[in-house]
Amino acid sequence: MATRNAGRRRADHRANRRRGLDIPAGHGHGHGHGHGEHVVDTSVVDSDAIVARRVRIVVAAILIPLIAAAVVAMIVMWPGGGLKVASYQTETARGEVAAIKACTDAKAQCDQATVKLTTGADKGQLVPVEVPKTGQVAIPVKVGQSVMLGVQTDAQTIAEKYQYVDHDRTKPLLVLALIFAIAVVALSRWRGFAALIALGVTAVMLTQFILPAILKGSSPLLVAVVGGAVIMTVAVYLTHGINAESSIALSGTIAALGLTVGLGWFFTKFCQLSGLASEGASTAKQFAPNLDLAGLLVAGMVIGALGVLDDVTVTQAAAVWELSAANPSASRTELIGAGLRIGRTHVASVVNTLVLAYAGAALPILITFAIQGLPGQYVLSTELVAMEVVRGLVGSLGIIAAVPLTTALAAMAVADRSRDLITTAPEHLGADPA
Template structure:
């Protein structure tokens, strides 16, 4: 009893730096009977799990044996694969400009084919000038442009003055910036400094995608290798930056990388087994036209990996946090007890996340599915076409990676915190 109270007082004196879980104390246990009166529920600080000497020793083994070699390999590969030089294709480059429509009328010589807009330029060499721009009509209906709207233009420098500027699309930068600001404010308002760290991690992800992954693939590097290296670096920065460098986040990262590796293997195998060429992917043929050496099948698998990264991060961090909560509630819980309870939590999470991922891929293929619905083709025929089969493989491979992430991360976390303080607590309480 004395050693049990000493352990309890040690936990109580630690500041509540992180989250806490309330453990009801009933009268069925000696400790609950002795301390339950007058105190109500007892608050357990989960930060004591990270600072536990036993946990620290076990996690150091995982970090030294698994994480450090993988992170070092990813960083070295990142340096080796980093694209040097310019990857742009000169024949595909065009100048651009933006402006606001100040007047709009039908074209004089082709009233049914286009509208003639007067656009006041807001940037470029002719900034401030009003220039004529033809806005084509599609399928007999005019593209919905109105006076006062912002538009994007392509600039043909050697064309006649009345054809120098060509309509490209609406300029949507303002509404997108407003939406991004609302998103950032909402994240910071809810999660405070952790939300701010998550936004920085999001910026790092954007930089990795635009400055490493895409250019490296265009330079001829293996898309699958680039995706794995880039994904590992992104996840390392995102997890440690958002959740801190501690035992819990290290275990979550180890589970993420393990599940990522399995996703890569499954994606590579089933892409070949299903005979997917990658040509059905949107923009694939255009990309190969300007980069003939591009491996479209590898690019398809790389897309599966990148698409599953965010969900894997969510699952592994949640599972590690759940096991940490359980260990904080009962320091003497065995590995089997923690695994059992952690998997019960994970089952509910996976059920909802898998459905979300599959629906996301189905939504991306919605235009193709509508075409098949119009043609009234048999379901077997529809599924076997590459455009649909590609999305099926994407969704199922990503889902398998998520499913694997739960037991992998739960097992690593349980191994790290199981039986961590049996000598202090004495008789263990059952894990709910």
Template sequence: MGADHHRPPPPAPPRLRKILIATVVPLFAATCVGVLLLWPSQAPTRKDAPPVPRYHGTVTRVVVEPCPEVPDLPEAGPAGADGPCGTVRATVDEGPDAGREVETPIPVGPGAPEVAVGDEVILVQLTDPADPSVSSYNIADQQRGRPLVWLLAAFAVAIVAFGRLRGLAALAGLAASFGILLTFILPAILEGSPPLLVAVTGAALIMFVVLYLTHGVTTQTSVAVLGTLGSLLLTGVLGTVAIGATHLTGFGSEDATTLSFLDADVDLHGLLLAGIIIGSLGVLDDVTVTQAATVGELARANPDLTRRQLYQAATRVGRAHIASTVNTIILAYAGASLPLLLLLIAGGRATSEILTTEFMAQEIVRSAVATLGLIAAVPITTALAAVVTTAGRRRAEQREVSRPPDARGEALAALAGSSASADPRPDPAGWEPDRN
């Protein structure tokens, strides 16, 4: 028998909705309490010297000159002899010297910006330690604000044009994620709070806000929330065990080492685990939402599927999703660490030695723990979604069976019964009555 695919799936019964509310609301309340307790008391302040003043400027003239000859000494090195050499004149657009034209040397060295007339640059003001009244300017970087604004505008327009209201909600969720990250997670870690506790609390808050804002307050979203939260907790436990077993210290990158010099109070060991949890959240909510939606669509396409059949069919979809996501995670970590990977390989070290270094072991732990969390998210979310979907359907079927027949149905049944019970008599001449 065919099924009406346009009919929405039956809603979850009131009892099941109450169970979901009684489960999700206390978890959200606990998350809010944790955020309030861990909220940083003040904005993070620098513990070293104040930063060098930076101002916007516009290049008005570039003069290239031949570089002076450098004596060929072993201790001199090749730096500074290749150029380019010359001066750059730029107009200061802001700050105490706004409108003034200053002269700076052409930037040189690895990663130095290439400048031309009309470029918008970042100028740093350097003060002479012997005479604070004397200052000079150097070009530090290019201004990238305007191109980034146009790129983000195109990004937002494309999402809204394709996703419409759902795309607008996704943008709001993205803004909320960055807001929580910049106003709570990072300042709380810099203040000295335990990075693992801050990461779990902040990730849970991001999950609640983003999922309900993007997908609506529904039972399907609640299933995705519970599946994501369970997978996050499992990821945290696995990460703790893996980091302890591999004896990682958190000093596997130059950034972590620099951070330890700037702020010795930051727990880099916990920061590594916090990064694994926050990094896993972005992929976990994708998997859990997909699994919950898959179970709902399968139930709508074939209402005759049992709970076990729904679980098996949705799990097959989840396996395909996980197979592609694992490759995405590995390539994402490899792409972000490509320069350091090239540096390690160029050093001529053995592959086994490279893989067991602090940095490579750290990336392997990140990938493995995130993948295990994703794999666990599929059965957890699929089982919850199958229970919710079949519970709503069984209650709807019971209401359909127990519904009393209406007057029209009774009349049609009576007419059908009287017509069937009639005994037409044959005509004596052999003619039969018109059965039409």
């Protein structure tokens, strides 16, 4: 009787395999998009013993060694104190404009502001500050606005001690950040809250490790790779949980990150990019002569692509997980094919987004060339434009590669679940061991 039941189940299994992937209508690509309301429970995939065993192999063979190497490298390269360049150090202060008038010297292109200090050693005092009106087009300073000031500690008079730096935009930025946080938590709830914590970790890594380590003299490329790997590990596991699906997504992210680094380094050399055309590069080189600007350029490509890589790999892993939950007997070939069909649309939109983001950042440069009426080929060959082209295309290639890499890893983890259960553990299907 048990043999007859097992044979019937194997026959049903073969019939299911011949039908291929039986995915419910309206099934999305991991984010729940679609026209139907059907929701596939992917917890059965995470709890599958076969999947767990396969993912443990990936974690032990790939993730743990890579994460451990990144953590060790981060500890070794962690910067100490006193990294600022002495000639560029300055004290700062903030204040509110109490009054403003034109400078008494008609030839001087400036306004004379009276600022009430809100921070610093002279807090509460009214001090004179010249607000220049020459050079770059400036936003006019008005009474009641907050401003940032530089402090010249060795100045002879109070009129020379404080210099205008810029508007103080702390309050509006905090308001915008608060609106963003509320929107994220309102939509995604606890997962959104975890994403905000991951965002905070990213900010800490950038300000406390990546930037100081580069200033200390470490290779910008190595720092970006190590910092990026740690950031993605924390972000993926904190936002999506420590589970099999997240581990596969993280593996795909790190693999695509490595490819992005290789492509970025190669095409930076191949296109003879020095990195000097980057905004602020010449100033940084002036105060840190040993700074590797070409490496810094590639590091920027890596960090710029991290967020999109995270989105793509998590989506692809979720898609394959749901495909497997809908049809446990789906083979690797079937899952990879279906996953890639889902990924094509996602990649097309994400790549366009990344390229447009870089183009938007370079818009003032493009406007300048348009005014000059230079030939397109000439414009593309200038480092200012070529640098943005390489950034956009290298980042896009990394995203494109992330789709098949993550899809293949996910498919290898979850494929043929029902077949393995039939051949290795028939008792799980209700067969009589006797």
